[in-house]
Amino acid sequence: MIGQSPVRTLIAHAVLIVGILIVAFPIYYTFVASTHTLQTILRPPLPLLPGGEFLRNYTEALFGGIGRIGGVGVGTLLLNTTIVAVGIAVGKIIISILSAYAIVFFRFPFRMTFFWLIFITLMLPVEVRILPTYKVMVDFGLIDTYAGLIIPLIASATATLLFRQFFMTIPGELVEAARVDGAGPWRFFFDILLPLSRTNIAALFVILFIYGWTQYLWPLLVTNRNDMNTIVIALRKMVSFADADTQWHLVMVTAMLAIVPPILVVVLMQRWFVRGLVDSEK
Amino acid sequence: MATVDLKDVEKVYGGAVKAVKGVTIAIPDKALCVLVGPSGCGKSTLLRMIAGLETISSGTVSIDGKVVNEIGPTERDIAMVFQNYALYPHMKVYDNMAYGLRNRGMPKDEIDRRVKDVAATLELAHLLDRRPRELSGGQRQRVAMGRAIVRNPKVFLFDEPLSNLDAKLRGQMRVEIKNLQRSLGVTSVYVTHDQLEAMTLADILVVMNAGLVEQMGAPLDIYEKPASTFVASFIGAPPMNLLPIVASGNGATLADGTDIGMAAPANAVTLGFRPEDVDVVMNADRPEGAVALPARVEAVEPVGAESFLYCAAAGNRIVVRVSGRATAKPDDDLRIVAKSEKLHWFDQAGKRV
Ligand SMILES: Nc1ncnc2c1ncn2[C@@H]1O[C@H](COP(=O)(O)OP(=O)(O)O)[C@@H](O)[C@H]1O
Numbered sequence: 232m233i234g235q236s237p238v239r240t241l242i243a244h245a246v247l248i249v250g251i252l253i254v255a256f257p258i259y260y261t262f263v264a265s266t267h268t269l270q271t272i273l274r275p276p277l278p279l280l281p282g283g284e285f286l287r288n289y290t291e292a293l294f295g296g297i298g299r300i301g302g303v304g305v306g307t308l309l310l311n312t313t314i315v316a317v318g319i320a321v322g323k324i325i326i327s328i329l330s331a332y333a334i335v336f337f338r339f340p341f342r343m344t345f346f347w348l349i350f351i352t353l354m355l356p357v358e359v360r361i362l363p364t365y366k367v368m369v370d371f372g373l374i375d376t377y378a379g380l381i382i383p384l385i386a387s388a389t390a391t392l393l394f395r396q397f398f399m400t401i402p403g404e405l406v407e408a409a410r411v412d413g414a415g416p417w418r419f420f421f422d423i424l425l426p427l428s429r430t431n432i433a434a435l436f437v438i439l440f441i442y443g444w445t446q447y448l449w450p451l452l453v454t455n456r457n458d459m460n461t462i463v464i465a466l467r468k469m470v471s472f473a474d475a476d477t478q479w480h481l482v483m484v485t486a487m488l489a490i491v492p493p494i495l496v497v498v499l500m501q502r503w504f505v506r507g508l509v510d511s512e513k
Numbered sequence: 514m515a516t517v518d519l520k521d522v523e524k525v526y527g528g529a530v531k532a533v534k535g536v537t538i539a540i541p542d543k544a545l546c547v548l549v550g551p552s553g554c555g556k557s558t559l560l561r562m563i564a565g566l567e568t569i570s571s572g573t574v575s576i577d578g579k580v581v582n583e584i585g586p587t588e589r590d591i592a593m594v595f596q597n598y599a600l601y602p603h604m605k606v607y608d609n610m611a612y613g614l615r616n617r618g619m620p621k622d623e624i625d626r627r628v629k630d631v632a633a634t635l636e637l638a639h640l641l642d643r644r645p646r647e648l649s650g651g652q653r654q655r656v657a658m659g660r661a662i663v664r665n666p667k668v669f670l671f672d673e674p675l676s677n678l679d680a681k682l683r684g685q686m687r688v689e690i691k692n693l694q695r696s697l698g699v700t701s702v703y704v705t706h707d708q709l710e711a712m713t714l715a716d717i718l719v720v721m722n723a724g725l726v727e728q729m730g731a732p733l734d735i736y737e738k739p740a741s742t743f744v745a746s747f748i749g750a751p752p753m754n755l756l757p758i759v760a761s762g763n764g765a766t767l768a769d770g771t772d773i774g775m776a777a778p779a780n781a782v783t784l785g786f787r788p789e790d791v792d793v794v795m796n797a798d799r800p801e802g803a804v805a806l807p808a809r810v811e812a813v814e815p816v817g818a819e820s821f822l823y824c825a826a827a828g829n830r831i832v833v834r835v836s837g838r839a840t841a842k843p844d845d846d847l848r849i850v851a852k853s854e855k856l857h858w859f860d861q862a863g864k865r866v
């Protein structure tokens with residue numbers, strides 16, 4: 232076995248610890264910076280230990296509003312981003328589970344054509360179709376709305392394919408048993424398919440939530456008003472070319488707050504899929 | 514309760530594969546009809562057409578005198594037990610059994626009463642809160658049965674329900690299914706490839722081959738008078754001995770010219786006799802009105818209550834069943850004698866003559 236001898240264990244741990252430090256240090260340093268005054272940050276060297284401004288900085292960012300982004304508080308940004316990320320994740324899951332359901336369990340004309348059309352869109356990322364999409368959003372008057380932020384991103388070929396693969400593993404006998412038991416298409420979907428898919432849904436939710444949370448290009452295009460920004464866009468806008476113009480302490484606070492929700496989602500949902508995995512049928 | 518009538522039922526898959534080629538079966542009320550045949554002969558397809566899970570290409574299926582071709586599985590009022598049980602993995606045993614009743618809008622207390630009744634009959638009462646994966650194979654099988662029984666349908670359909678159980682459990686469940694079916698008095702269609710299951714369960718036995726019914730009737734009638742070489746070799750274990758023969762003058766011989774000791778009916782080209790219908794004699798007399806063949810013992814298989822002798826007679830393998838211990842040993846030369854009333858003759862097409 233690897234790691235049997237103490238020396239090996241030591242080396243393995245040393246490597247891991249160094250790895251963790253490399254990953255964690257910038258985050259720690261951001262946190263440290265978020266607890267000092269602007270003056271301390273601007274006067275190098277930056278201290279390695281947290282300062283005493285934690286409460287003031289965080290309160291100011293969350294509730295006070297930040298000058299460079301039109302006085303919008305980080306609270307609003309978090310709310311916007313949460314709505315967008317949850318909207319994208321839930322929307323993608325609903326659309327893809329329904330399309331996979333149709334493709335796997337129903338026989339209709341051009342079924343495979345539709346499947347391949349969906350499949351082909353995998354090769355067209357958002358960026359490729361961004362101009363026409365933007366034009367459509369402008370024409371519908373959806374600039375600076377949640378709908379405009381969410382809808383163009385909620386079709387998902389990847390999630391559809393994942394659900395399709397999963398549905399194909401469901402034994403035909405189970406589908407037939409449900410038909411004999413008097414379950415129509417909707418009942419089958421809600422009573423059987425959905426509960427059986429819950430681990431897949433949980434895993435996808437985490438991935439898609441983070442995907443939505445970290446969107447950059449699309450929110451940048453489709454929002455003009457500061458109070459409709461997502462946190463990533465706002466963070467970018469808060470940084471000016473001139474150092475003196477940038478409220479670095481608030482930037483650091485915003486950066487810290489921006490990573491909290493994804494971490495929460497991962498941690499909370501992780502418990503969920505572990506339970507799902509333990510529970511799940513082969 | 515219900516009769517099931519199939520009339521010239523055919524199934525064509527994808528315009529090309531003819532899986533069922535015109536089957537007519539009439540199943541009276543309360544009868545247990547077993548469809549038996551080798552894998553791929555169309556048994557499941559036929560059963561699924563009765564269930565309404567497969568469309569009927571031509572012909573009619575009637576339940577209780579009413580043609581149900583265009584009616585979905587739910588409205589046909591049938592219940593089905595699947596080979597892999599098809600229990601809902603995320604539901605408790607109770608909910609697995611109650612699901613079909615809930616979908617039919619039955620009141621809660623009535624559902625509860627029925628599920629508990631059936632669970633008691635099947636000795637499942639202590640398992641109602643478990644999920645399928647927490648059950649043994651035999652228990653899952655019972656739950657699958659319970660799910661069918663609780664519905665109190667017009668017809669039970671079974672698709673090889675015992676094939677995933679070990680031999681001992683299979684024997685127990687076979688008896689239990691028979692008893693349940695008889696006491697509930699529900700018309701049933703049971704598919705299996707196991708001839709022993711078929712023989713022991715059936716009121717009506719239907720032997721199928723390549724999408725067609727080879728023979729239909731009471732199990733023992735079929736055993737005693739198989740209509741074709743296919744049925745003769747499919748029903749019975751070990752299967753009937755079948756030997757090609759040639760008529761010559763007023764007698765008949767095996768392919769190599771060995772005289773079989775009696776005349777064959779006109780057109781007969783195959784002689785059959787069952788392993789238990791033969792005597793082995795050591796001496797050389799020729800009994801009257803019987804087939805007598807010289808043979809050499811190749812192997813002896815003692816099973817306890819009986820023994821099987823595997824003999825070679827002019828290039829043919831013949832199995833003989835003797836009760837108790839066999840006195841013959843490998844390499845013994847002996848004579849195999851089969852009485853004329855125990856013989857079966859088949860013509861060129863394999864049909865009984
Ligand atoms: N969905 C299907 N599409 C095409 N052919 C099928 C289908 N289902 C079964 N068959 C064919 O029909 C024949 C009978 O199948 P089946 O009824 O399952 O046989 P059995 O249950 O007797 O083993 C087989 O040759 C099988 O390959």
Ligand SMILES: [Mg+2]
Nearest residue numbers: 553556557558
């Ligand atoms: Mg089958």
